[in-house]
Amino acid sequence: MTPTQEQEIWMYQHMVISRFFEESIEKIYMEGKTPAFNMAKGPIPGEMHLSNGQEPCAVGVCAHLNKDDIVVSTHRPHHVAIAKGVDLMRMTAEIFGKKTGLSGGRGGHMHIFDANVNFSCSGIIGESVGVAAGAALSRKMQGKPGVAVAYLGEGAANQGAFHEALNLASVWKLPVVFVIEDNAWGISVSKQASTAVKHNSDRAAAYSMPGIHISDNDPIQIFEKAGEAINRARNGEGPTLIEIETSRLAGHFMGDAEAYRPAGEKEHLVEIDPIPAFKRRLQKLYQWTEQRDESLRKQARETVEAAIKYARDSDYPAPEEALEKVFV
Amino acid sequence: MTPTQEQEIWMYQHMVISRFFEESIEKIYMEGKTPAFNMAKGPIPGEMHLSNGQEPCAVGVCAHLNKDDIVVSTHRPHHVAIAKGVDLMRMTAEIFGKKTGLSGGRGGHMHIFDANVNFSCSGIIGESVGVAAGAALSRKMQGKPGVAVAYLGEGAANQGAFHEALNLASVWKLPVVFVIEDNAWGISVSKQASTAVKHNSDRAAAYSMPGIHISDNDPIQIFEKAGEAINRARNGEGPTLIEIETSRLAGHFMGDAEAYRPAGEKEHLVEIDPIPAFKRRLQKLYQWTEQRDESLRKQARETVEAAIKYARDSDYPAPEEALEKVFV
Amino acid sequence: MTQVKAKERKLTIARAMAESIAMEMREDETVFLMGEDIGELGGVFGNTRGLYKEFGPDRVKDTPISETAFIGAAVGAASDGMKPVVELMFVDFFGVCFDAIYNMMAKNTYFSGGEVNVPMVLMTSTGGGYSDGGQHSQCLHATFAHLPGMKVVAPSNAYDAKGMMTAAIRDPNPVIFMFHKALQGMGWLGTEKEAIVDVPEQTFEVPLGVAAVTREGTDVTIVGITSGVHHGLKAARELEQEGVSAEVLDLRSLVPLDREAVLKSVKKTGRLIVVDEDYHSYGMTAEIIATVAEAGIPMKAPPQRVAYPDIPIPFTPPMEQWALPSVEKIIQAFEKMKEAEV
Amino acid sequence: MTQVKAKERKLTIARAMAESIAMEMREDETVFLMGEDIGELGGVFGNTRGLYKEFGPDRVKDTPISETAFIGAAVGAASDGMKPVVELMFVDFFGVCFDAIYNMMAKNTYFSGGEVNVPMVLMTSTGGGYSDGGQHSQCLHATFAHLPGMKVVAPSNAYDAKGMMTAAIRDPNPVIFMFHKALQGMGWLGTEKEAIVDVPEQTFEVPLGVAAVTREGTDVTIVGITSGVHHGLKAARELEQEGVSAEVLDLRSLVPLDREAVLKSVKKTGRLIVVDEDYHSYGMTAEIIATVAEAGIPMKAPPQRVAYPDIPIPFTPPMEQWALPSVEKIIQAFEKMKEAEV
Numbered sequence A, B: 001m002t003p004t005q006e007q008e009i010w011m012y013q014h015m016v017i018s019r020f021f022e023e024s025i026e027k028i029y030m031e032g033k034t035p036a037f038n039m040a041k042g043p044i045p046g047e048m049h050l051s052n053g054q055e056p057c058a059v060g061v062c063a064h065l066n067k068d069d070i071v072v073s074t075h076r077p078h079h080v081a082i083a084k085g086v087d088l089m090r091m092t093a094e095i096f097g098k099k100t101g102l103s104g105g106r107g108g109h110m111h112i113f114d115a116n117v118n119f120s121c122s123g124i125i126g127e128s129v130g131v132a133a134g135a136a137l138s139r140k141m142q143g144k145p146g147v148a149v150a151y152l153g154e155g156a157a158n159q160g161a162f163h164e165a166l167n168l169a170s171v172w173k174l175p176v177v178f179v180i181e182d183n184a185w186g187i188s189v190s191k192q193a194s195t196a197v198k199h200n201s202d203r204a205a206a207y208s209m210p211g212i213h214i215s216d217n218d219p220i221q222i223f224e225k226a227g228e229a230i231n232r233a234r235n236g237e238g239p240t241l242i243e244i245e246t247s248r249l250a251g252h253f254m255g256d257a258e259a260y261r262p263a264g265e266k267e268h269l270v271e272i273d274p275i276p277a278f279k280r281r282l283q284k285l286y287q288w289t290e291q292r293d294e295s296l297r298k299q300a301r302e303t304v305e306a307a308i309k310y311a312r313d314s315d316y317p318a319p320e321e322a323l324e325k326v327f328v
Numbered sequence C, D: 001m002t003q004v005k006a007k008e009r010k011l012t013i014a015r016a017m018a019e020s021i022a023m024e025m026r027e028d029e030t031v032f033l034m035g036e037d038i039g040e041l042g043g044v045f046g047n048t049r050g051l052y053k054e055f056g057p058d059r060v061k062d063t064p065i066s067e068t069a070f071i072g073a074a075v076g077a078a079s080d081g082m083k084p085v086v087e088l089m090f091v092d093f094f095g096v097c098f099d100a101i102y103n104m105m106a107k108n109t110y111f112s113g114g115e116v117n118v119p120m121v122l123m124t125s126t127g128g129g130y131s132d133g134g135q136h137s138q139c140l141h142a143t144f145a146h147l148p149g150m151k152v153v154a155p156s157n158a159y160d161a162k163g164m165m166t167a168a169i170r171d172p173n174p175v176i177f178m179f180h181k182a183l184q185g186m187g188w189l190g191t192e193k194e195a196i197v198d199v200p201e202q203t204f205e206v207p208l209g210v211a212a213v214t215r216e217g218t219d220v221t222i223v224g225i226t227s228g229v230h231h232g233l234k235a236a237r238e239l240e241q242e243g244v245s246a247e248v249l250d251l252r253s254l255v256p257l258d259r260e261a262v263l264k265s266v267k268k269t270g271r272l273i274v275v276d277e278d279y280h281s282y283g284m285t286a287e288i289i290a291t292v293a294e295a296g297i298p299m300k301a302p303p304q305r306v307a308y309p310d311i312p313i314p315f316t317p318p319m320e321q322w323a324l325p326s327v328e329k330i331i332q333a334f335e336k337m338k339e340a341e342v
């Protein structure tokens, strides 16, 4: 299963949008937080987990999904949300805590819900897997089309929820795909120091499901393997576990000094940044000119800037609205 | 690693004691509970999980352990407690809720603690594994001898705690052995209906530890495999997962109508009852005469009866003692 | 009332719950069940009996012993148009799966600004008194009621059980439905006979969040939930012998809490006893007493609580029975109030 | 006091905690640490900084993201002669591992009749105010304090933090040690300056279960814990401007709860405001008010609570700041009481 040129450009485009988005958020996040870094300050307060480097995991999988399919992501959700087609205006407004945000500012960056495209995420490690299994069960029971994809980090694969949900999904043969974004770190703790197995994909055998290991942070490989897994799910052949070795280019969250990184790691990751690499691929295969590239980037920048302008221009909700939407 | 004659007889003896014990408890449990079964009534109120049929799992493992080693068992703990050398008088008194019980009646049958022989158990599925890993860590840190053994049911192997503790034990290379008593049922739900893998021992690969499957409810095989695992732990070579296919001869708990069992299953299990089988082995190998057998059984019966008499004769604690021992 | 004798049909809470679930399942294809031993076995506490036979394994799903997974899955299914009714066999087991309950089930509606609803019911057994030990006998009312985003209800009789279960399934919000084992009508757990009452065959709802005046009175208000209501009613009858008129209020719901009903009764009686089988401190009894104190209602005597002491629940009957709320303790509490007035 | 100026050494709570742990680790080989990112990183909230360097990876153990496993392991190690100090990074994460905490850590002493002790400390961060959203900003005081078998303490300043941590590590019982992020002295979380106080270099204990009168007064008692104490102190200073003398009580410990200290103060003042950043209903504020109501202390006005509303914690600053307890809300509560007296 290889992507068409159109799909490749779609993937590139969404990686670029995502990267622009994160770079913009990164800058705006620091507004008001200098000289003394204080999380509570500025237009984007609170924790901020950027996804720079992990874009291939988002686009390679979501290229196969449509609006009806379900995606449940993590505390590091922006790239996946963008690839899944979440309303970028309302998502940005949510991150800014504005009234026009997806939840009117109640959720924030770790709680992005867009019911229109069946996207959600959550802040506690390992929460995605059970929810995705349940959504897959719902589709199976209702006989409605759609598969579910759960994203999780490699750190989350040591959380009990992972074990329980994968077993359940396999026993009930649910149309769900579990995608581990292995960025080698859970905050400051390395995968090696925390995980008894080299590849979490090997754990799939414990649930009698296929386990796919992707050692390259390469959208094409991800596209191929994820496509097969999603097809299996669509055909009623049950769940798959995929682990992708990806890169966390930023700190765990904004403000992370990253002293725990071995010397040279960061530089190496920048060298193998998947976005320039994918651009080179397009250039090689599809006469991807600098002009086309600039035009795609310009569009991407405009998309992001429009979303940020929307967020900035929107009003804050009234404080008392905090009391609404606890129950419906 | 094969058992000596002495060890074989020790195993047989403790299986017999355990079986007598359960049979006695079974009878006494029903006192006061007829004609209308009411759990609150009689000298032994509350839930009662008997271990008939699972004795080989207890003796085959515990034959390798001494007082210093740690065992953490489950809601179905009697056979293991007996094999580990728990004070039978005080354990029985505990089950009767007497002042002379191990905790003075506070714990009951699912909460047997005997600090003298490092035995404990608990009523929530999957609790044993973390505690055993921690005790193993303690020994490793203190440089004190002793390994830890966690028992759990095959149903518990689908609980998140299992996954987390096995990963932790492997990453930290702890001297601990995880023993799954696979009696094919979690209350009324079969292993097959609940477990994505045929043998839980295959899940050991997910933690890079050896996984041993024992398909016979045979003390000798268990002795051999457990001995190797315990030696590995004693030698600092890390944890092992063992799964034993055993038999639950009784209901899940007393009062279980067992309508969910397929026809003929119970009869088959009685046919392959490990205790008569082991007696035949002794007869074949060690001139085990009816006379020796009768004398061992008599002793066993006396041991159990003495414990029951002790429990019956003991006083109940004063109600207000309920307020003590919350803190020390 | 004097004409044809209305057909009486007494049900246990277990049967009333099962009946309500069955009726909703017949009407609404999106209603389904998950839990441990709820299939062929019909639930350890009988409240799913018959459902497997009628609806089959696709809609009545036995689960692995994986509470985090299947409650998490219920959240996912509920957010996708289904209405799961899930069972946590004993409330005491919440510790292995509370994240799925309190951080997702309860909060996703809010986090999504009301755009994603989580219409599910989590039913779970509570209570002790039959020597099941400290991990199988708790009530944990306040543990659930303290945390925002979930309704928390608990019936004291079969009529309410049916009507509240129906209301819970139809509610677009997540509902914790607690049933007390001793009221369940399962002989082997002992049976509070007064929980077995006449239940209409047709479907009906008892609104969630409305307390019931189970017995009217003027001298003292006894507030309780589940087992506490029955202790209260029995105490009220004893007090009547002594010429004391006790009003008994069945909260039925901890969230939403019907504070008005409490205040109204206490305004009338000027005396308050709160009964709860959950732990004493930081619990329901304190919430009720604080509600009355904040309202500044003039009291004839300081309010009293009869709750479970702050100890793990002991196994042995002498200790456990002594620690439980009881009619005697309620009478004593009343006497203490009278003394305080002297 | 006029002689040589005593050497002042102001510490943050983070540093005071780390110092206490280090001193205990030096004295007692059985003390060790487990948690996420407590090693080289020194803890997300700084309270383990320096320990990895001094004691190395064998005694300062970074764990996988497996709270059930490592807290369960702490129970096993504590029962076997060790004294684990473990960190649950945010108290909000308790839902994935509460069984190990409340059903084993807290109850094993009782279940064993006191023969197996579980001398461990579980330290965990609480509190919001910096827009970390509804799964990273809670206090959950009552969630822990409601359940028997564990001590629950929470300092409001660095002196108490050091002394209480030392007492907690030495305590033969399990202790939950809650530290509020905004008091931690980490600049990036904002910093309550008054939590940074002089702390002796030598080792000392602050006994667990004893409240502190942080400020004496005669007109109203303000009861709080952690952030609530600081709101109370600031409100007291404002009230002083208006000629009102407020007494501020720092509970410091929820279990054991120093009810006597509360009663003593309220007997004197006849007015009570309870401040808590934990949720309003079924919480600490109700427990304190009920304690006073039960005691029948004559009050000049109904007691008031200033607590977090019963809503998931919203992310956006306008909503979150509005929902938090504050000096203004305390002043308003006082004014409401004065009106009620008129």
Ligand SMILES: Cc1ncc(C[n+]2csc(CCOP(=O)(O)OP(=O)(O)O)c2C)c(N)n1
Residues within 6 Å of the ligand: A075, A076, A123, A124, A125, A126, A152, A153, A154, A155, A156, A157, A183, A185, A186, A187, A248, A252, D036, D065, D067, D089, D093, D096
């Ligand atoms: C149950 C739980 N434990 C701990 C945390 C704190 N935490 C947030 S992100 C994180 C690291 C997660 O690592 P991983 O799953 O690899 O995802 P990544 O951050 O690398 O994307 C941790 C420990 C949490 N949110 N939930």
Ligand SMILES: Cc1ncc(C[n+]2csc(CCOP(=O)(O)OP(=O)(O)O)c2C)c(N)n1
Residues within 6 Å of the ligand: B075, B076, B123, B124, B125, B152, B153, B154, B155, B156, B157, B183, B185, B186, B187, B248, B252, C036, C065, C067, C089, C093, C096
């Ligand atoms: C977390 C949890 N969930 C459910 C239960 C109820 N329960 C008690 S025993 C049991 C079955 C356990 O099966 P298994 O682990 O195979 O042990 P067995 O009873 O067969 O010895 C269940 C579901 C429990 N005690 N704890």
Ligand SMILES: [Mg+2]
Residues within 6 Å of the ligand: A153, A154, A155, A181, A182, A183, A184, A185, A186, A187
């Ligand atoms: Mg990671």
Ligand SMILES: [Mg+2]
Residues within 6 Å of the ligand: B153, B154, B155, B181, B182, B183, B184, B185, B186, B187
């Ligand atoms: Mg079993």
